[in-house]
Amino acid sequence: MRYNPKNPFWFNRDRFVLSAGHGCMLQYALLHLAGYDSVKEEDLKQFRQWGSKTPGHPENFETIGIEVTTGPLGQGIANAVGLALAEKHLAARFNKPDSEIVDHYTYVILGDGCQMEGIANEACSLAGHWGLGKLIAFYDDNHISIDGDTEIAFTESVDKRFEALGWHVIWVKNGNTGYDEIRAAIEEAKKVKDKPTMIKVTTTIGFGSPNKSNSYSVHGAALGAKEVEATRKNLGWPYEPFHVPEEVEKHWSRHVPEGAALEAEWNAKFAEYKSKYPTEAAELKSIIEGEFPAGWEKALPTYTPESPGDATRNLSQTCLNALAPVVPGLLGGSADLASSNMTLLKSFGDFQKDTPEERNVRFGVREHGMGAICNGIALHSPGFVPYCATFFVFTDYMRGAIRISALSLARVIYVMTHDSIGLGEDGPTHQPIEHLASFRAMPNILMMRPADGNETAGSYRVAVLKKQTPSILALSRQKLPNLPGTSIEGVEKGGYTITDNSTGNKPDVILIGTGSELEIAAKAGDELRKAGKAVRVVSFVCWELFEEQSDEYKESVLPAAVTARVSIEAGSTFGWEKIVGSKGKAIGIDRFGASAPAGRIYKEYGITVEAVIEAANSVS
């Protein structure tokens, strides 16, 4: 079957995105007509019902044929930029003069609402910069949004803005019935190969409805039985609900045999490609299927306490560079902070308009667009491992896209450096406080805060292995030592003991740290042991992974009988009661940061070895 996602050919299909769930019912209907098994007539009838394949906004994880999850406005157009980037990259990297093995378009429909969102401008500015010639956007210019006529809030010239962004712009004046105009516009768009094209299609919302067309009342609400009847009459549509007239069925059903022919042709082409270019074919297959060469994890570095200390952002760069050769689908970059986030892949150049085969992506200062573009890349093919980076605090700028990664099972790696007051002088606007807690509360995302080299490598290992879960790595700006007891395997458990001088699973006190504060916990542990205490020091690098462990394992790390627990983390204490219990103590920061050298802020805020010792003595 053509529409089999396990079929390699599937990856070379054109992509079609309805930004913001624009006309979701239309999309379901088209999938149905085109022969997708995923949307049968009964599915259409279950629109927006519990357990249906036709939810209120299209979601890639619910319905085969839905490329991306686009409910929130502006995500879809940015996803489409990511899909088109993926195609341009793969085509440049794998096509040969005698074999164009990658070749498809990305289509997207977006409305006035999407056009107003900043994320759309960010992504479209990049699409113009990158010259994504095979991206074709239809702007449904119907002049109506939820609050009524767009005149009340949206009077800019969208055409001119897109021209300024480097797009080719076409205007179809009669979008309601001007089919030939639309066809001609698509042909013209395909001929413009160095720029993305926006086809502004002026339409009437609710076209055909005699009393409700051109009004906001048709935006999110059903027409109602009476108006449906009037509309059918007005459009001359005499058929029963859900009946597909023979003529229409015939027209659409040709897609299945046509697809089968295309598939056979592509399969033959790929077989030939494979025999001529085995190395490239293997890499491409890895990206298409999402399987990496056996033993790829061995590429990750390991460290001992004797290894020189380093900032985890630097250790992260070592990991990225170690992974790039063994994970062919790894590509990404930063929102104008590559030299701070340490994200450059040293063996590769920049993905640019004329060098799209390269793997360093320069996103500019466009965090939200960056996240959504990475979602598009991740969902293009299961072997893509896109990563993107900024300062951890600026996840606030891209949270809309990060949540969609989590919801839509998109493996994006968020490389988030400068993860605490430890960044120092840039001050409170740049210092995350509540961010760790805020992501620990989000479903289906791994919030990892490695403490040193081994934990950074372990975090990358998990991030790549978790195929349907995005990860955030919170990384330090400042240098950290490699601690005794940390390990790649430990990270997999989420929380684990790094040092312990107790016996019988009965320490006097358990000290728990994450990231840069694990060092503080370890030092306090040393001091307390000198004073005769039995102390366990636990790294709590990823709460979500610890939560997945067996009760036995959890008890072995945090025995219920030991209520003397102290946690330390340079962030909000919100949520830590779960770990330290009502008799324990959470040391953290429940106010905003400050501009000063990092050491001074740590001291003033009480994130110190002394504070841990004092707390440990008070609880044990």
Place this chain on the structure above:
Amino acid sequence: MRYNPKNPFWFNRDRFVLSAGHGCMLQYALLHLAGYDSVKEEDLKQFRQWGSKTPGHPENFETIGIEVTTGPLGQGIANAVGLALAEKHLAARFNKPDSEIVDHYTYVILGDGCQMEGIANEACSLAGHWGLGKLIAFYDDNHISIDGDTEIAFTESVDKRFEALGWHVIWVKNGNTGYDEIRAAIEEAKKVKDKPTMIKVTTTIGFGSPNKSNSYSVHGAALGAKEVEATRKNLGWPYEPFHVPEEVEKHWSRHVPEGAALEAEWNAKFAEYKSKYPTEAAELKSIIEGEFPAGWEKALPTYTPESPGDATRNLSQTCLNALAPVVPGLLGGSADLASSNMTLLKSFGDFQKDTPEERNVRFGVREHGMGAICNGIALHSPGFVPYCATFFVFTDYMRGAIRISALSLARVIYVMTHDSIGLGEDGPTHQPIEHLASFRAMPNILMMRPADGNETAGSYRVAVLKKQTPSILALSRQKLPNLPGTSIEGVEKGGYTITDNSTGNKPDVILIGTGSELEIAAKAGDELRKAGKAVRVVSFVCWELFEEQSDEYKESVLPAAVTARVSIEAGSTFGWEKIVGSKGKAIGIDRFGASAPAGRIYKEYGITVEAVIEAANSVS
């Protein structure tokens, strides 16, 4: 003194914003030269040090003369749009043909980084739409951002984009030394009264530095002693560090007497205005000084259990409309969801280009810009109470601005409706899960989730009273009953008992709910009492306010001895361990939502009376 924020004249000053802390040292130096007591020479020397008035990014709450907190890119230009909106609104509302009591410009400098951010495009599109003629933006076109030449990620035509957004655009080609060109551009900008103006000023970053100018190395790092010396030489600047030459001092010191003259003039004008237009003068004074008419709180409605049930989003609209006449500075609106968020002030029209005296603001689908514009309005004058609205889940789109509200002590009211799976069919992209937790972890913001009419009114009372704290109101789409025991006064405590049949502060079990789930807790309480239990039902409408209460009060609501506690909230359970303790049970949702009728999702997710009863029986 002119520069006294307690002086009414102060409010009519021109506003000057450096977006993203652009040239923060320059701003401190200018404040110093202009005679601001807030920045003395020793403050300049303490740049980026603990406790200084000159932090790494300028912050309004640290330094008098800094209008807004602009560290994160793009916030400043959007704040400036808010400041200019405030001026246009006040001028239209209060100026009389014989007295122009409000009349000032808003200036902003922004760089390439700000221009790339989506928030900047959102805010600038609105500025063009509103025709903010007294907003003058200088675009520091230096072609360098942190990653190097902007050519790598930013090749759009900014001029053309701004023209498309409805701005007047001027290009100053020699921004390094073309002082006359710059002066002429400002004069031209002032003459264009129906459009904001962007003056593109092409400059060389690090101008004057012989070896580092025009390079990213001068972006965030100091030049170093050697290069400073070379630069001084190159620019012919023979003075000692921090020495202000007499000629410069003379030039700048005139601002103090000139300001005093302007102040005297304005004071006389205002005295005359007051005698002629006492009503308007009183309203304007309220906005300037932030004091509301005595007894304003009485305008808020109260309810009894017999009052008809309603969605809290509708009750919110009742409160907004009740407050508008007694809080003259209340104005705001929604990001294209006014009829869903229920934010329209019925006695007022739309703030638009030609009707700027009105108080309903139409933000379009621009959440991030909306939040930052409201920050600008709030920080324009202490009596402004801007509110803005979208679906609660889309706080993800505007979290950057919300955090700046909290950090910069800006009283913005965030009206966030559709606050849970209770919104039903729109599905998981629209259903908040982790959002309550994520804001409870953020410093200096009140996360309020009222359960009914009294609690909605109480939430508004607190939101208006807390002059230096923004508030988020999470409001239901669905109808809720007015519950026995809720009160405006209760909300002030954050958590309080609504019903209780126990004696001696020893209930068998405490049931805790928020918002739409307080009804479920109350019903479960009734059932458990029928079965003979002593049950306390507690509303936990605002964690932050409860945290502020005395230990005695806390103990009276949640006695330490009563460990049998059950919480219910249609959101993440993250953080609830603190309230229910390790022996209690938190009922909530730790996965994404679903598209279906709301009742069905509640049932499938176990957010039910039966679940509370079962949990209560298991813990007590």
